[in-house]
Amino acid sequence: MSDATFDYRPLWTDLELNLEDHDALLEVLSKTYGDIFMSQKNRPEGMTYFDFVMSEIHGLRIKELMDAKGNGHKVIGTYCTFVPEELVLAVDGIMVGLCAGADFAVDEVERLLPRNTCALIKSTLGFKLGRVCPYLEACDMVIGENTCDGKKKAYEILDRLIPNFYAMDMPQMKSSEGKALLRAEYLKLKEQLEELSGKKITPETLKKAIETVNGKRRAVQRLARLRAADPAPISGLDSLLVNQVFFYDNPERFTDSVNNICDEIEERVGADEGVKPKGTTRLLMSGCPMAVPNWKIPAVVEGLNAIIVGEESCIGERGSRGCVDESAEGMEGMVDAIVERYCEIDCAIFTPNTERLMHIKNMVKKYRVDGVVLYGLNFCSPYLIEALDVEKELEKGGIPAIRIETDYSQEDTGQIKTRIEAFIERLSD
Numbered sequence: 001m002s003d004a005t006f007d008y009r010p011l012w013t014d015l016e017l018n019l020e021d022h023d024a025l026l027e028v029l030s031k032t033y034g035d036i037f038m039s040q041k042n043r044p045e046g047m048t049y050f051d052f053v054m055s056e057i058h059g060l061r062i063k064e065l066m067d068a069k070g071n072g073h074k075v076i077g078t079y080c081t082f083v084p085e086e087l088v089l090a091v092d093g094i095m096v097g098l099c100a101g102a103d104f105a106v107d108e109v110e111r112l113l114p115r116n117t118c119a120l121i122k123s124t125l126g127f128k129l130g131r132v133c134p135y136l137e138a139c140d141m142v143i144g145e146n147t148c149d150g151k152k153k154a155y156e157i158l159d160r161l162i163p164n165f166y167a168m169d170m171p172q173m174k175s176s177e178g179k180a181l182l183r184a185e186y187l188k189l190k191e192q193l194e195e196l197s198g199k200k201i202t203p204e205t206l207k208k209a210i211e212t213v214n215g216k217r218r219a220v221q222r223l224a225r226l227r228a229a230d231p232a233p234i235s236g237l238d239s240l241l242v243n244q245v246f247f248y249d250n251p252e253r254f255t256d257s258v259n260n261i262c263d264e265i266e267e268r269v270g271a272d273e274g275v276k277p278k279g280t281t282r283l284l285m286s287g288c289p290m291a292v293p294n295w296k297i298p299a300v301v302e303g304l305n306a307i308i309v310g311e312e313s314c315i316g317e318r319g320s321r322g323c324v325d326e327s328a329e330g331m332e333g334m335v336d337a338i339v340e341r342y343c344e345i346d347c348a349i350f351t352p353n354t355e356r357l358m359h360i361k362n363m364v365k366k367y368r369v370d371g372v373v374l375y376g377l378n379f380c381s382p383y384l385i386e387a388l389d390v391e392k393e394l395e396k397g398g399i400p401a402i403r404i405e406t407d408y409s410q411e412d413t414g415q416i417k418t419r420i421e422a423f424i425e426r427l428s429d
């Protein structure tokens with residue numbers, strides 16, 4: 001995976017990674033990526049950048065982070081889209097998403113967590129226990145958030161394992177009290193970041209940070225809109241990859257690269273050019289986030305006669321919907337605007353969470369979806385419970401849906417493929 005012209009091993013040694021296991025992880029990542037992404041046909045040329053980012057996922061980007069640390073910048077790790085990147089950028093920090101999408105150190109993890117914990121949480125802990133994630137080891141501070149019960153409890157363990165771990169509280173309801181709690185938590189986080197970095201957030205630095213993060217969001221929103229075209233101009237897998245890279249690339253470079261790909265895709269749309277023929281069954285993925293390298297379901301779907309045209313997910317539209325109001329003035333006004341924007345995230349940990357169904361229905365319409373794949377990780381009560389109602393409501397509105405409950409193993413791939421194949425057949429009847 002590393003750049004052949006540069007030896008990254010000393011960096012990994014400095015970060016005290018478990019080199020043997022890290023090599024094994026890189027090999028799996030490289031092979032999975034090669035098998036799934038490189039076998040796709042007619043990809044936009046702009047994907048070359050994202051292929052490069054993936055090939056340098058533990059190489060060049062880590063070097064950039066370490067160089068930035070050497071120049072006094074702080075690296076902040078997060079596990080949730082509720083952590084405002086705006087605050088991190090406003091102290092000249094670098095935010096990296098740490099959500100992990102592969103099983104690691106499973107035996108060790110299951111000594112600390114029950115087996116019936118969702119794969120995402122187990123993976124988060126496994127990457128720490130196995131010392132295989134250079135992003136995690138490069139962090140000056142890691143922020144956990146009190147969202148679902150599994151995460152809350154796992155963070156108590158991570159707090160013992162990670163020297164500068166910070167737990168942020170979260171409301172369960174989006175009432176005025178809930179918003180006030182989120183605001184208070186963001187202000188506490190602001191203080192923590194200022195203390196860590198030795199830099200005070202000013203209205204000017206916060207304004208610039210808001211514009212930078214909005215730029216990223218606008219770029220992925222533009223990409224999402226272009227996927228409404230039939231034939232679909234980009235695969236769901238490539239779009240998911242762009243949304244995954246959102247969480248660890250340099251923000252400005254990411255925005256430019258997404259806009260480049262959008263320019264190219266606009267031409268494709270104009271020329272009626274797609275990655276699959278016009279009329280191919282169009283599916284929406286909806287549910288739990290899919291972190292790198294969790295590409296199992298999209299790979300199954302797009303290996304069949306279907307295309308994914310949207311992700312109702314935190315690594316997707318749920319995470320990037322809306323922007324912070326740039327007309328907000330002064331520190332107070334900007335913090336309020338940040339709270340308002342983040343309160344629009346319709347995570348299933350909220351009760352009630354009715355906006356989510358409305359958003360799913362909107363996405364079905366916008367992207368001309370034929371059916372919805374409700375994706376849930378085993379033991380994820382928030383999304384698995386909501387999936388029952390979402391399925392019923394969609395079917396009532398004449399939109400077929402299928403519920404897929406799985407984990408990171410490959411054992412059920414064949415069975416899932418059979419079910420999705422039957423679902424696609426049902427849609428084309």
Ligand code: BJ8
Binds near residue numbers: 288380
């Ligand atoms: S805002 S979705 S990123 S919490 S899959 S760990 S919910 S048991 S990830 Fe999430 Fe923030 Fe919400 Fe988004 Fe728990 Fe479910 Fe596991 Fe989950």
